[in-house]
Amino acid sequence: MLKQAFAIFWKDLASELRTRYAINALLMFVVVTLAVIMFALVGETLSPGALTGMLWVVMFFAAMSGLSRSFVAEEERGTSMTLQLLATPTAIYLGKLLFNLLLVLALNIFIVLLFLLTMDQFTVAQIDLFWFVILLGSIGIASATTIIAAIIAKANTKGTLFPVLSFPVILPLLMAGISATKIAVEEPMWDTVWPDLQLLGSYIVVVITISFLLFEFVWKD
Amino acid sequence: MWWKLLLFFWIAAFSAVGLVTPIAGSLTELSMIAQWSAEKAIPVKFRTAGEPVSAEDGGWVIRGTDKHGHDADFHFSAIPENAGTRDGYLATARYDTTAHRVEVVEVLGEYPGFSFPFIPGLEERAKIIFFHVPMAWMTVVAFLVSMWFGIQYLRKKDLEDDFRSVASAGLGLLFCVLATTTGSLWAKFNWGSFWNWDPRQTSIFVLLLVYGAYFALRSAVEIEEKKATLSAVYNIIAAATVPFFIFIMPRIMPGLHPGSADDNSAGPVVSSGGMDAIMRFVLYSMLGGFLVLYGWLMRIQGRLHRIKLKRAELAP
Numbered sequence: 001m002l003k004q005a006f007a008i009f010w011k012d013l014a015s016e017l018r019t020r021y022a023i024n025a026l027l028m029f030v031v032v033t034l035a036v037i038m039f040a041l042v043g044e045t046l047s048p049g050a051l052t053g054m055l056w057v058v059m060f061f062a063a064m065s066g067l068s069r070s071f072v073a074e075e076e077r078g079t080s081m082t083l084q085l086l087a088t089p090t091a092i093y094l095g096k097l098l099f100n101l102l103l104v105l106a107l108n109i110f111i112v113l114l115f116l117l118t119m120d121q122f123t124v125a126q127i128d129l130f131w132f133v134i135l136l137g138s139i140g141i142a143s144a145t146t147i148i149a150a151i152i153a154k155a156n157t158k159g160t161l162f163p164v165l166s167f168p169v170i171l172p173l174l175m176a177g178i179s180a181t182k183i184a185v186e187e188p189m190w191d192t193v194w195p196d197l198q199l200l201g202s203y204i205v206v207v208i209t210i211s212f213l214l215f216e217f218v219w220k221d
Numbered sequence: 222m223w224w225k226l227l228l229f230f231w232i233a234a235f236s237a238v239g240l241v242t243p244i245a246g247s248l249t250e251l252s253m254i255a256q257w258s259a260e261k262a263i264p265v266k267f268r269t270a271g272e273p274v275s276a277e278d279g280g281w282v283i284r285g286t287d288k289h290g291h292d293a294d295f296h297f298s299a300i301p302e303n304a305g306t307r308d309g310y311l312a313t314a315r316y317d318t319t320a321h322r323v324e325v326v327e328v329l330g331e332y333p334g335f336s337f338p339f340i341p342g343l344e345e346r347a348k349i350i351f352f353h354v355p356m357a358w359m360t361v362v363a364f365l366v367s368m369w370f371g372i373q374y375l376r377k378k379d380l381e382d383d384f385r386s387v388a389s390a391g392l393g394l395l396f397c398v399l400a401t402t403t404g405s406l407w408a409k410f411n412w413g414s415f416w417n418w419d420p421r422q423t424s425i426f427v428l429l430l431v432y433g434a435y436f437a438l439r440s441a442v443e444i445e446e447k448k449a450t451l452s453a454v455y456n457i458i459a460a461a462t463v464p465f466f467i468f469i470m471p472r473i474m475p476g477l478h479p480g481s482a483d484d485n486s487a488g489p490v491v492s493s494g495g496m497d498a499i500m501r502f503v504l505y506s507m508l509g510g511f512l513v514l515y516g517w518l519m520r521i522q523g524r525l526h527r528i529k530l531k532r533a534e535l536a537p
Contacts, residue, residue: 144462156443164434164437165437167434168459169462171427171430171466172462175470199465206462210461214457217450218450221447
């Protein structure tokens with residue numbers, strides 16, 4: 001099963017590197033969004049806490065614009081039936097999850113680096129905690145959006161439905177993530193950030209477990 | 222038929238009891254309020270413990286005992302009706318901190334057999350609990366039932382279960398909107414603004430979003446079986462993340478609702494004994510009434526569904 005999962009992961013990666021559909025769209029999305037924010041912020045002084053909110057807004061909507069790709073592409077190319085015959089649902093879910101995880105991690109690291117470079121006012125008090133929260137947040141976003149993407153790939157209005165369905169499910173993660181990032185950026189204290197980290201961790205476990213259980217129902221026609 | 226009438230009278234009667242029962246405080250609350258605002262008069266109830274005596278300044282003084290058994294002299298500006306024979310009063314009063322005496326502002330009536338306690342900061346507004354809390358509970362119950370039938374659908378693939386799941390989600394959305402509106406209106410008068418992003422307000426907002434998205438998903442899929450499966454899966458995923466909002470976040474974060482992390486007046490939940498016995502009884506009766514009301518609405522939805530199926534069958 002793991003072999004199958006990795007095969008699907010490599011297949012997605014290879015086809016992505018060949019077409020660069022998601023990567024190009026995502027890079028442009030991030031650059032454009034950051035440019036809009038910077039235009040709006042010329043001459044303004046914002047606290048790092050307020051910029052944290054913007055960082056998460058960019059991360060959330062970047063994920064919304066690119067992550068549904070992995071499943072929607074299968075439906076559009078008409079390859080989902082073949083995939084159903086070749087691999088078990090669990091392996092497919094795992095492969096897609098790994099691919100989305102890689103995509104979100106790369107994307108979020110890129111966003112954060114760009115954010116740190118372009119926003120002079122964005123200073124981080126404790127950089128290791130900050131990156132740890134970004135890592136946990138990325139895993140959470142990837143795990144929640146993978147199953148939602150599988151659902152919307154079967155619906156008619158794929159593009160608009162994805163953020164609508166994802167937002168309420170991701171919201172606990174966003175709130176805990178924003179609160180933890182704020183603490184890491186402003187005044188890092190382990191006892192205040194601990195509940196948020198627990199929430200992030202348990203969220204990831206709950207969502208991945210439930211996705212494993214339910215993916216089969218969504219996937220099989 | 223009979224149980225519908227009974228339900229109607231049950232809810233009407235307990236609504237009436239909840240709304241009409243007077244709020245009455247004691248000397249303890251009277252002195253507490255006096256420390257915050259000298260002019261504010263609050264409702265108190267007391268039994269007469271002596272004959273009316275005329276005071277030097279032209280008023281009247283009656284010795285009274287409040288519900289906790291504490292005694293005080295109650296000063297009236299004019300002698301109340303039947304002062305000699307009355308055995309108790311419900312009246313608005315204030316504690317004069319300079320003269321150190323209790324002044325009765327207005328006599329409201331006789332000593333009430335039962336009353337709700339006076340809660341500083343809530344007063345009459347405390348009565349929302351009989352309507353708002355059952356609505357919020359029914360929201361959660363309806364969504365749990367909806368998730369349960371979602372699971373049943375995935376197990377047995379019976380479209381009847383899918384229908385029950387949708388019907389319950391629809392009712393849950395209805396109760397959710399009602400709880401949000403009543404709570405929001407109440408918040409304007411008690412907390413100063415319609416929306417404060419208190420953790421519980423956030424959680425009900427998320428519930429609205431979740432079930433808005435649920436119905437959006439349903440309208441985006443055409444094949445019945447696919448629609449049922451996808452919406453059941455989304456229902457279960459949402460129900461797995463929603464407890465973060467409903468049961469965890471409002472408890473661990475500081476907020477305005479009872480039971481928040483910084484709240485030390487009441488217990489973690491309503492039933493912890495922080496609440497007056499009569500209020501608790503009325504609240505639980507209303508909860509029971511709303512539960513049966515929810516069941517009734519589900520039955521109506523079921524009948525409507527069967528009529529629609531029959532019509533589709535008969536249609537040429």
